[in-house]
């Protein structure tokens with residue numbers, strides 16, 4: 001893949017830059033991190049603005065170079081990122097596009113693109129995180145519906161979601177990877193109870209979700225019954241492979257800001273700090289190259305490959321190192337939650353856990369890339 005802008009890419013970049021310059025000053029202020037209904041409205045509003053301007057499907061339909069230019073330019077201009085649309089735009093939507101029927105694609109994809117519906121992910125359970133295939137939420141057939149009972153945990157954005165990509169066990173007698181089914185469940189269906197969980201950063205961005213005989217139409221099953229593990233791998237490959245790509249651009253911007261702040265407050269004189277900033281710059285440049293590879297592979301093959309685990313593993317650690325370095329640049333001010341980067345530092349702790357822990361990514365890299373024997 002040639003990474004230099006073609007004349008068409010350069011024209012796309014210039015047009016986007018001009019549009020961002022006009023539209024961003026007209027956006028309403030960002031709601032506070034705790035105001036989830038406000039954040040939902042804000043994020044959906046931005047998605048609608050993108051839709052009206054013809055940029056809504058850039059994550060799905062555009063050539064990889066165009067997607068990467070979009071990420072670079074929106075980040076450079078300080079535009080909002082996907083926010084509450086993370087699951088819908090970056091992994092439930094792409095899964096439905098790859099695995100759903102024509103009717104399902106027509107029903108679910110346009111509202112995601114138009115900024116009308118928010119999705120969440122109901123995969124993890126109290127006893128099924130890393131070992132996701134041991135999930136126990138049960139679903140049994142009753143006429144044209146599945147009846148679902150069980151509970152999910154760590155469901156990001158559950159409080160403000162319209163739909164949930166839900167994993168259920170439809171055959172408890174089959175081997176654990178075989179009896180799983182991928183369903184789309186309405187979050188306002190009778191029997192769904194959401195109990196928010198507060199993080200150490202103070203906001204309730206995820207929740208426990210309790211399911212008590214919730215009826216989900218069989219027509220809302222994506223893929224075949226008991227074939228949900230294969231569909232799940234498609235979802236996870238998008239989640240690990242391409243969903244975080246915009247954040248790499250943001251991290252590179254933060255790195256520049258850190259260097260400027262260090263020069264301003266005198267910490268730049270510390271050679272150890274300068275060395276860390278230099279190493280991080282090299283890390284994020286390498287991660288951006290890996291991002292280009294993953295996005296390109298996803299668009300060639302339809303689904304990102306196992307390289308997503310390499311990216312997720314290194315990116316989550318680099319992000320933590322970035323914000324630890326930010327704390328060194330800030331000095332005592334790193335204790336002030338209102339300072340830039342301080343909440344990001346707290347939330348960066350979750351990156352080596354969410355979307356599969358680092359240990360699990362290392363297992364995947366060891367077994368599927370290096371060909372080492374399977375762990376026990």
Ligand SMILES: Cc1cc2nc3c(=O)[nH]c(=O)nc-3n(C[C@H](O)[C@H](O)[C@H](O)COP(=O)(O)OP(=O)(O)OC[C@H]3O[C@@H](n4cnc5c(N)ncnc54)[C@H](O)[C@@H]3O)c2cc1C
Nearest residue numbers: 121122123124129130154155156350353354355356357359
């Ligand atoms: C910010 C955040 C948002 C999240 N959002 C969602 C969401 O929207 N939807 C959703 O479904 N889930 C979500 N999760 C859950 C996430 O997917 C799980 O936390 C993760 O998969 C780990 O599972 P666990 O917490 O049960 O830890 P466990 O699986 O219990 O792991 C505990 C420790 O044991 C290690 N370990 C476990 N198995 C192995 C092994 N085989 N080899 C080596 N080490 C191992 C792990 O690496 C970890 O260090 C979110 C998590 C976070 C932190």
